[in-house]
Amino acid sequence: MTPTALNLTSAAVVGGLFTAGTYLLLQRSLMRILIGIVLLGHATNLLLLLVGGRSGRAPMVGTSAPEQMSNPLPQGMALTSIVITFALTTFLLALAYRSWTLLGDDEVRDDVEDARIVRLQRDLSAHRGTTTDPEQTDAEQTGTEQTDTEQDSAETDGSETAVGETDGAETDGAETDGARDEEEGQPTQAARRGAGPARGPDHPEGSTP
Amino acid sequence: MSILVVLPMIAPLLAAGVILVLRRHPRAQRLLALAVIGAMAADSAALVVLTDTGGPIAANLGGWPAPIGVTLVADRLSALLLLVSDVVTFAVFCYAVGQGATRDTSRGDNTIFTAVYLCLVAGVALAYLTADLFNLFVAFELMLVSSYVLITLGTTASRIRAGMTYVIVSLTSSLLFLTMIALVYAATGTVNLADLAREVGGLPDGLRAALGLLVLVVFGIKAAAVPLHFWLPDSYPTAPAPITAVLAALLTKVGVYALIRTHTLVFSHDGTWLLLLGVAVLTLLVGALGAIAQEDLNRMLSFLLVSHIGYMLFGLSLFTAIGLSGVILYMVHHILTQATLFLVGGLVAGYAGTSVPRRAGGLAAAAPVVAVLFAVPALSLAGVPPLSGFVAKLALLQAGSRAGGVAAYLAIAAMLAASLLTLYAMVRVWVFAFWRRPRPASPDPEPPGAAPANPATVRRPMIAATAGLVAAGVALTVFAGPLAGLTGRAAEDVLRPTVYQDVVLPAAGAGGGR
Structure with missing residues (x-):
C-alpha cells in the first residue's frame, strides 16, 4: 500500500x-x-x-487500472x-x-449511588429537624432512585445521627449550593429534587431545623 | 465440516427472521427458538470434540481466501466457550418462557423478545468465531444492539435511566473500537487477526504499545475492568432476571475473550504484564468492596460480577500457558455460575416479593428448593471446595505462584481477599433471606426499581431451568480433570499464534472453501 x-x-x-x-x-x-x-x-x-x-x-473492475483505484x-x-x-x-x-x-426533561439522571448519597444527606437534615415527615419519603419513593437506606435505619441509626451532628454545616451548604445553582438557570439534580414541585410543601420543613 | 463453524452464526439469525413472520404463533416461536439454541449447543459440542482431536477448523465465507474474505475459525478456546454459552442461553430461555418474560407487558413483546434474544445469541457466537477485527466489531454491535433492546424493553422510568447510561457508554466504546480498527488498518493494512499477527511485528514498539493500550481500553469497557466498570452495576440489575442473567453471563465474558484473542495473537507480551495485573487487582478489590455495600441482591451480584472479572484479567496478565488455562477454566465456571445466581435472584424475588435480602426472610423453610439452588452456586462463586469455583481459583493461584514475583503475590492476596468478601456477601444474603424468620409485611411500599418487574409467581419451568444450570455447575466439578486438560491444551494453542495462522492463512493460499 x-x-x-x-x-x-x-x-x-x-x-x-x-x-x-x-x-x-x-x-x-x-x-x-x-x-x-x-x-x-x-x-x-x-x-x-x-x-x-x-x-x-x-x-x-473494468473501469480503470487497479493502480488508479x-x-x-x-x-x-x-x-x-x-x-x-x-x-x-x-x-x-x-x-x-x-x-x-x-x-419531563431530557437530562441524564443521577445514578443510584449518587441519588443515595443525596438522599442520605437530606435524611440527615430531616433528622435534625423537629418532625419526621412521612409525606417526604412517599414523594421521594415515586422518584427514580432505588434506595433502601431508611429501612436499615434500625442498625445504622446511631452512626447516622452522629454523622448528622458533625456534618450539619456541610448539609446546609449543599442546600444553599443547590439554591444558587437554580438561580443560575441550571438546576442540579439535588436542587430539583430538593425544591421541585413534587415536594414543594415539604421543603420549608426540611430545610429549617 | 466447515458448515459446523458457520451454523452457530447463521441459524439464530435466520430463525429470528422466521420468528418475526410467526407473529401470531407464540408456541411455534418458542419451539423454534429452543430448537435452534439446542441445535447450536449440539453443534458446538461437536466442534469441541473436532477441534480437540483435529485442530482448528476454518471457514471462508463466500469462498474468498483469508486476508481478503471474511473467515470464521473455531479452535479449542472458542468452541469450548461457545458450548458453555449455548448451554446458558438455552437454560435462560427456558426460564424466560416459564416466567412469561416472553409476554411481558403488551402484545408483540413476545415476538420481539424471542427474535432479539436469538440475535444476541448469534452475536455472541460470531464474536467467538470470527477471525477478523472488523467482523469482531460487527459481532459486538449485534450483541450490544440486542442487549439495548432487551434492557429497555419495558419502558419504565428506571429502565430508561439505566438503559440510557448503558447505551451511551457502550456506544462510546464502540466508536473507540472503530477508531482502533482505523488506526490498526492505517498501521498495518489488514484487519484479519492472523494476518495482523504477522504484520504487527514490523511496527515500531511505541506504536505497537499504543495500539495495544487502545485495545485494552475498548475491551476493558466491554469487560467492565475497574476504572471502566461504572456502567455495569447501574444498568444490569434493572432488567428482569433472565435478561440480566444472560447479559451478565455472556457480554463481559465476550469482552474478556476478545482481550485474550487480541493480546495473545497480535499484541503478545513477554513475561507478566504489570499494567493489566494492576487493573486486575483493582477490579478484584473494588468490585468485592462494592458488593458488600449493596442491599439489593441484583446490584450485589453485579458488583461481584465486576470483581470476578479481575480473576480472569489476572490470569491473562501472566501470559503463561498455565495462567491462560486458569482463565479459560474460570470463564467456563463463571459464565455458568453467574447466570445461575441471577436466575436464583429472580426466584428469590418471586417468592419473597422483594430482591432486598434484608426484607425477605424465612425462605429456607418456605422454599427449600430455592435455598439449595442458591447455596450451591453461591458457594461455588466464593470458591468453597470442592465446587467448580474452587477448581478454577486454585488453577489461577497455582499459575500466580508459579510466575512468582512481588506483584504476583500481591495479586494472589487480592484474589484471596476478594474470595473471602464474596463469601461474606453470600453468607449475608443467606442469613437474611433464607435463615432468618420471615418478617411481618412492612407497611411502607417497595422502592421502585429495587425489585425487577417480576410477577410474584414462580412457575415450575423456572425452577427446572435453574436446577439444570446448577447441575451443569456441579458437573463442571465432577469432570474438572478432563476439563482442565482441555483448557490446558486450549491455552497452549492460544499462546502459539502459528497454530491459528496456519489454519486461517494456509501457505498455499488456496483457502479452505466451503
Missing part, C-alpha cells in the same frame, strides 16, 4: 470533530450527548476513509459503521424522547 497521503486539513477536521464530540458527550443534557455521539461517529468514519490512503477512481476496504468499513451509528442514533433519540415523556 502506498504511504497514506493524509493532509493536514483532514487530520485537523478529524481532531476537531473528536474534540467537539467528546466535549458534548460530557454534558448533562441528552440532546447534547446525542449530538456529541453523532460528531464522534462522523470523526470515526472520516478517519476510516482517511486511512484508506490516496484517493483514486471508483474501485469497479482507491482502496475499497475502508470505504466498506465506513459504510458499515455509518449504518450502525445511524441506527443507534435513532434508537438513542427514541430513548431520549421516552425519557422526556416519562420524566
